[in-house]
Amino acid sequence: MLPDVVIIGGGIIGCSCAYYLAREGVKVHLVEKGPLGSGASKAGQSHICLWEQPEISLKLEKASKLLYETLSEELPLDIEYERTGSIAIVENPAELSSFEQTVQLLQDEGVSCQLLSPDEIIELEPNLARDIAGGAFFPQDAQVNPLMVTLALAQAAKENGAVIQTFTEATGIELSPGKAVVAVNTTAGRIPTKAVVNAAGAWSGAIGKMVGLDVPVIPRRGHIIVTEPVPSDVINCKILLEAGYMQTLGVENKVAIAANIQQARSGNILLGSSRDFAGFDRSVDPDIISAIIARNLCFMPILSRIHVIRTYAGLRPYTPDLLPIIDEADTVEGFYVASGHEGLGITMGPITGKLISQMITSQQTDLSVEQLSLSRFKGATRLA
Amino acid sequence: MAEEDLIICRCEEVTLAEILQAIHEGARTVDEVKRRTRAGMGLCQGKTCRKLVTQILAQHTGQPVGEILPATFRPPVRPIALNILASVEGEKDDAP
Numbered sequence A: 001m002l003p004d005v006v007i008i009g010g011g012i013i014g015c016s017c018a019y020y021l022a023r024e025g026v027k028v029h030l031v032e033k034g035p036l037g038s039g040a041s042k043a044g045q046s047h048i049c050l051w052e053q054p055e056i057s058l059k060l061e062k063a064s065k066l067l068y069e070t071l072s073e074e075l076p077l078d079i080e081y082e083r084t085g086s087i088a089i090v091e092n093p094a095e096l097s098s099f100e101q102t103v104q105l106l107q108d109e110g111v112s113c114q115l116l117s118p119d120e121i122i123e124l125e126p127n128l129a130r131d132i133a134g135g136a137f138f139p140q141d142a143q144v145n146p147l148m149v150t151l152a153l154a155q156a157a158k159e160n161g162a163v164i165q166t167f168t169e170a171t172g173i174e175l176s177p178g179k180a181v182v183a184v185n186t187t188a189g190r191i192p193t194k195a196v197v198n199a200a201g202a203w204s205g206a207i208g209k210m211v212g213l214d215v216p217v218i219p220r221r222g223h224i225i226v227t228e229p230v231p232s233d234v235i236n237c238k239i240l241l242e243a244g245y246m247q248t249l250g251v252e253n254k255v256a257i258a259a260n261i262q263q264a265r266s267g268n269i270l271l272g273s274s275r276d277f278a279g280f281d282r283s284v285d286p287d288i289i290s291a292i293i294a295r296n297l298c299f300m301p302i303l304s305r306i307h308v309i310r311t312y313a314g315l316r317p318y319t320p321d322l323l324p325i326i327d328e329a330d331t332v333e334g335f336y337v338a339s340g341h342e343g344l345g346i347t348m349g350p351i352t353g354k355l356i357s358q359m360i361t362s363q364q365t366d367l368s369v370e371q372l373s374l375s376r377f378k379g380a381t382r383l384a
Numbered sequence B: 001m002a003e004e005d006l007i008i009c010r011c012e013e014v015t016l017a018e019i020l021q022a023i024h025e026g027a028r029t030v031d032e033v034k035r036r037t038r039a040g041m042g043l044c045q046g047k048t049c050r051k052l053v054t055q056i057l058a059q060h061t062g063q064p065v066g067e068i069l070p071a072t073f074r075p076p077v078r079p080i081a082l083n084i085l086a087s088v089e090g091e092k093d094d095a096p
Helices: A012-023 A055-074 A093-108 A118-124 A146-159 A201-209 A243-250 A286-299 A301-305 A342-360 B016-024 B030-037 B050-061 B082-086
Strands: A005-008 A028-031 A086-090 A114-116 A134-138 A163-165 A170-175 A181-186 A189-192 A195-198 A218-229 A239-242 A256-263 A268-275 A307-318 A325-328 A335-339 B007-009
Touching: A005 A012, A012 A028, A012 A146, A012 A335, A012 A342, A028 A146, A055 A146, A055 A342, A086 A093, A086 A118, A086 A243, A093 A134, A093 A243, A114 A118, A118 A134, A146 A163, A146 A342, A146 B030, A181 A195, A195 A201, A195 A342, A201 A218, A201 A307, A201 A335, A218 A286, A218 B082, A239 A243, A239 A286, A243 A256, A243 A268, A256 A286, A268 A286, A286 A301, A286 B082, A301 B082, A307 A342, A307 B082, A325 A342, A335 A342, B007 B050, B016 B030, B016 B050, B030 B050
Parallel strands: A005 A028, A005 A195, A028 A163, A086 A239, A195 A335
Antiparallel strands: A086 A134, A114 A134, A170 A181, A181 A189, A218 A268, A218 A307, A239 A256, A256 A268, A325 A335
């Protein structure tokens, strides 16, 4: 039986596309070069963040969170979804007024959040350092186990008839003379199909080249530290992050670091975060690990004697304007791109899969995806 | 005690039955078993169970032990306190 769609990439994005397509009765064949979730999906923390701007991001985040509420009921595995809320903390009094402006802006956009005084924050989190300037609580934020989401989406897709083929790498895409997708070649053979979804995360650029398109996604490395399990009363709100986290997105030429403390249901604390460009290098840089820990201990000194059991680095798919690409290419019929989510792949995974499914089945999309087009990038036309 | 109740990963208390279920769901490597069951995610990071998991995989999938992809090794080699790792760069160390 020939597939209607071949999905390249078995991370949270590819598996979400597979799930929402298979549910519509579309015949899906997903290929993944390693095990499922072995790129950025296994290398993050847990936060479903509902306040990263601009407006189009906020819309995607909100729509995705609503889908998570349903998915946590309908998926065959426990994805550890929980509405935990999150607290953003400002350390430096000089940064307080600009943070307050941001919060005002978010409130105007319909994001539920409330400013907190230092005393109010300490009341919520008695173990935080006392020398903080202020912050805000985001009650709608939630957390999830990203690996379980990926595995659960894949399993549910399979139950709806999808073929999920791991350890199989796409090696080329065949086009007709009229530039329409004809087949995907893989290390396990040729798969004829009329549609391909490029959900290869940080590796999406190479897939774009297979059809002569410049998909401007590059890997941006991020480090995370995992601690031993810690009792649940050490941190009340399971997601605490430094308000300056938002500014690390735009830092281009050096290693950007911001405190980000998230406790998983297992009790392990995941400490982030860093952003830097190191090509496809996924090795752990000990200096970056030290810097992340030092920054987190400024906020949560009580953790200083807690043990680290693991550190890891992953590659987030970065785009020049920090927005994902969710689009069918103008110039290659049947070539879809679902990539470039950077640090928001977990948050936006469900809505991305649903939008791609709606595009492929010619339904009205839940949101306008005009701003997420591939053609918004200069030079995103066919290579010579 | 039924054989399936045997604890394979002591840190995360993962039983043989859970490992077999993961293999049944398609896991073929140590990391895939780990991600489905948490075997090897605990304090010892699989030092005890990864060989057992490899053997179970070999028995139930027919692959030779030597061909089963081992788990990824990541630092630190053994648990180390956050304040010690924080000062690797030579920053202040308040620890005694």
